[in-house]
Amino acid sequence: MKERILIIEDEENIARVLQLELEFEGYEIGIAHTGPDGLIQYREHKWDLILLDLMLPGLNGLDVLRRIRATENHTPVILLTAKNEVEDKVAGLDLGANDYVTKPFEIEELLARIRAALRFSNGGQAKKDEHLYEFCGLSLHEQTREVKREDRQIELTPREFDLLLHLLKHPNQVLSREQLLDAVWGFDYYGDTNVVDVYIRYVRKKIEKPGESTLIQTVRGVGYVLKENDEN
Template sequence: MAERILIIEDEEKIARVLQLELEFEGYETGIAHTGTDGLILYREQQWDLLLLDIMLPGLNGLDVLKRIRATEFNTPVIMLTAKDDVEDKVTGLDLGANDYMTKPFEIDELLARIRAALRFKPQQQEFAKEQDEFFHEYKDLSIHEQTREVKRNGRSIDLTPREYELLLYLIKNPKQVLSREQILDAVWGYDYYGDTNVVDVYIRYIRQKVDKGSKQPLIQTVRGVGYVLKEQVNEA
C-alpha cells in the first residue's frame, strides 16, 4: 500500500509540483492551502508524513504543528519555509518537527529526507506503543500520566492533585455515567466519609478550567445520578 503524504502549502504552483513529484515516486498525496484546512484534512484521514509550510494564511505552520503534537507524535513532519530564519527552525524543531527545508530546495534532497523520515517512523511507533498505556485522549482533551500534562486543543491546563485525579478517572471512563459514589470511591478512597457534595464542587472547579473558552463542553451532568465525559448533544 502506497504511503500517504499531506502537503500543506499556500503557494498553489509549489504544492502542485510537489504533488506531481511525489506521485511519480509512488506516494499518495493530499493538498491543503491554509493551515485550518490542513489541520482538518490531517484529522479526517490517515497520513504517513506531512510537508508543512510555515507561512500559511489563518493558522500558520507552527500553530498547526503545535496542535498536532498536542495529541500525536508519530507522524513525521518536515517543515518548509521561504525564510532562512534560525529562530523559526529552532521553534519548529522544539515543537516536534522532524526535519526542516528552506525554499528553494532541490527535489532530490527533499525526497531523500522524506525517505529518511519514513524509515524512522517504525521506531517512533514502537516507542509510542510503549507509552500508550499512559496516554489518554477524548476528543481534543488529553492527559499523559507520566508527565501529568493535561491539554485541551493544545492549551495546557493546570490542575490541583485532586482535580487531576478526578479528570483522569473521567477520561479513563469516557461516555460512562459515573455516580457520585463511584467517583468518591475512585478519587477520594473507600474510607472517605465526608459529604458527597464534594464531587459537585470539584466538578465545578475542573469545568471552569477544562471547558473554559471551548464551544463544546465535555463534562456533562446526569440529573439524579452523577457525571459523564462526553460531547454535548444539541437537541433540535
C-alpha cells in the same frame, strides 16, 4: 499499502509540483492551502508524514505544528520555508519538527529527507495493526470503528468514538478539558468546556458496566486520564 503524505502549502503551484513528484514516487497525497484546512485534514485522515509550510494564511505553520504536537508526536513533520533565519528553524525543531528544507530546494533532496523520516518513524519494528488500540481489556479499531470490552460489543456515537480514541492514544496521560476540546471538537470550537464532562459520562456509561473496573478517571481541577483503577 501506499504511504500517505499531507502537503500543507499555500502556494498552489508548489503544492501541485510536489503532488505530482510524490505521486510519481508512489505516495498517496493530500493537499491543504491554509493552516486551518491543514489541521482539519490532519485530524480527519491518517498520514504517514506531513510537509508543512511555515508561511500559511489563517494559522501559520508553527501554530499548526504546535497543535499537532499537542496531540501526538509520532507523525514525522518536515518544514518547508522560504526563510533563512536560524530562529525559524530552531523554533520549528523545538516544537517537534523532524526536519526542514529551505526554499528553493532540489526535489531529490526533499525525497531523500522524506525517505529518511519515514524510515526513522517506522523504526524497523515488526508490523502491527496500527489502527488497533487496546487497554486493559478495552479495544478500539480506528478504521472499522469496532469497540469492545472483553467480548462485549460497544456502540458509540461519532463524537464518543473520537473522544475514546484520543484517550486510548494517550493512556496514563492526564488530559485537560481544553486539550480534549481541541483534539475532539476542533481548535475553532467556542462552546462550553462542560461538553467534555457530559461526553465523558456518556462514554463511561457505555464502557464501564457494573462489576467492571473504572478506566476513565477524573483528575480534579485538571481533566481526565485513562488508567487502571488503583483499587483493583
